[in-house]
Amino acid sequence: MKFSKLGQKLSGDTGTLQLMQDLGEALAADTPPLMLGGGNPARIAEMEALFRSRLLAMAQSEDDIYRSLGLYDGSRGEQRFLEDMAGLLREHCGWPIGPENIAVTNGSQTAFFYLFNLFAGEHTDGRHHRIFLPMSPEYMGYADQGLADNVFVAQQPTVELLDGGLFKYRLNLDVAAVPEHIAAICVTRPTNPTGNVLTHAELLQLIELAEARDVPFLIDNAYGAPFPNILFNDAELPYSENCIYCLSLSKLGLPGVRTGIVVGPPEVVQALEAMNAVVSLASNSMGPTLVHELVRSDQLVDVSRDVIKPFYASRMQVALAMLQKELEGLPCRAHKPEGAFFFWLWCEGLPISAQALYERLKQRGVIVVPGHYFFPGLSSAWSHRDECIRLNYSGPVAEVEQGLRIIGNVLRDAYR
Numbered sequence: 373m374k375f376s377k378l379g380q381k382l383s384g385d386t387g388t389l390q391l392m393q394d395l396g397e398a399l400a401a402d403t404p405p406l407m408l409g410g411g412n413p414a415r416i417a418e419m420e421a422l423f424r425s426r427l428l429a430m431a432q433s434e435d436d437i438y439r440s441l442g443l444y445d446g447s448r449g450e451q452r453f454l455e456d457m458a459g460l461l462r463e464h465c466g467w468p469i470g471p472e473n474i475a476v477t478n479g480s481q482t483a484f485f486y487l488f489n490l491f492a493g494e495h496t497d498g499r500h501h502r503i504f505l506p507m508s509p510e511y512m513g514y515a516d517q518g519l520a521d522n523v524f525v526a527q528q529p530t531v532e533l534l535d536g537g538l539f540k541y542r543l544n545l546d547v548a549a550v551p552e553h554i555a556a557i558c559v560t561r562p563t564n565p566t567g568n569v570l571t572h573a574e575l576l577q578l579i580e581l582a583e584a585r586d587v588p589f590l591i592d593n594a595y596g597a598p599f600p601n602i603l604f605n606d607a608e609l610p611y612s613e614n615c616i617y618c619l620s621l622s623k624l625g626l627p628g629v630r631t632g633i634v635v636g637p638p639e640v641v642q643a644l645e646a647m648n649a650v651v652s653l654a655s656n657s658m659g660p661t662l663v664h665e666l667v668r669s670d671q672l673v674d675v676s677r678d679v680i681k682p683f684y685a686s687r688m689q690v691a692l693a694m695l696q697k698e699l700e701g702l703p704c705r706a707h708k709p710e711g712a713f714f715f716w717l718w719c720e721g722l723p724i725s726a727q728a729l730y731e732r733l734k735q736r737g738v739i740v741v742p743g744h745y746f747f748p749g750l751s752s753a754w755s756h757r758d759e760c761i762r763l764n765y766s767g768p769v770a771e772v773e774q775g776l777r778i779i780g781n782v783l784r785d786a787y788r
């Protein structure tokens with residue numbers, strides 16, 4: 373067995389791997405870099421106190437200890453949790469669903485791996501069906517998830533320039549150019565990396581396309597409402613029987629419990645149950661047990677609205693003012709931050725590649741994510757993809773400020 377060949381297989385240009393390695397190195401370093409890369413949520417004192425009190429209560433409860441540590445749940449999750457989660461989504465989103473519409477996975481990253489490979493690839497008609505990403509740039513974590521090659525096809529948005537050094541992507545759906553054989557449509561909303569929130573009208577256009585093509589519409593709601601609710605406007609999420617909604621506990625401040633929640637038609641949920649049984653037997657029970665009481669009492673929705681949402685809205689305002697100051701005079705713009713906790717910086721005419729900028733910043737002790745990873749499936753030549761970087765502003769304010777100052781200086785050098 374030549375294990376060295378495995379190395380070649382796994383060390384391709386895999387953005388997710390680079391990002392996670394940067395995170396791991398940062399954690400292990402004696403002098404950690406300024407971490408504006410990665411997707412870690414903020415440390416919010418109220419949330420940490422809430423989780424600590426839940427853990428203490430769990431430690432005192434024989435039933436909770438058994439449920440969280442001593443049991444394999446069913447491959448779809450624990451029935452009582454599924455029922456209460458369905459109740460929460462019925463009440464707060466108005467979705468007409470029951471426990472048969474929900475599957476729990478080991479994080480929503482795993483849910484997308486299941487879903488993409490369930491729908492995409494070679495179908496019984498002998499044709500290769502791909503996942504359509506209508507609003508590129510999209511979440512880089514999707515890029516390497518297809519078991520088949522060439523799993524994504526994407527379209528470019530229009531770019532609307534806004535005041536205050538901002539811009540916004542608008543859906544520029546070219547229905548005629550969408551390949552005939554698509555397996556599903558997928559968007560993140562709020563979008564990672566841009567912080568964009570697709571408008572209601574844009575969502576309806578995509579729901580209509582999914583219905584016309586008779587394919588599912590996957591909506592990645594990792595940052596959306598009703599939890600964690602990192603949304604800076606009142607965008608609602610319409611319900612359609614054709615939609616599959618993916619939620620997560622991670623951005624509440626719980627990435628360690630690896631809990632994703634998929635809501636969709638019972639047939640899809642049963643397929644996910646089967647895939648999870650084969651791959652994992654069952655999902656982690658720690659996350660569901662930790663939040664179950666908060667789901668039942670509605671506290672999860674309350675803290676998302678009253679603690680998490682205002683925390684990030686205020687953090688975004690503070691960080692945006694810093695960013696605007698550091699970028700003054702540079703031909704750089706940020707995407708209008710409407711949700712999630714990233715700035716997507718577009719440096720027009722950047723004389724070096726986004727990867728080279730990432731490397732220069734890393735040498736100066738700042739980790740960001742180069743933008744070119746966020747365009748899976750986009751075949752059109754677009755210089756934009758090498759002119760953007762993603763910055764996570766959820767870290768401690770002083771570190772974000774220092775990081776932004778260094779980014780401003782390194783960009784000034786690059787444009788000189």
Ligand code: PLP
Binds near residue numbers: 513621622
């Ligand atoms: N989807 C989006 C848009 C994300 O940003 C992330 C994580 O950063 C995930 C999915 C995966 O989240 P998790 O597997 O932690 O639920």
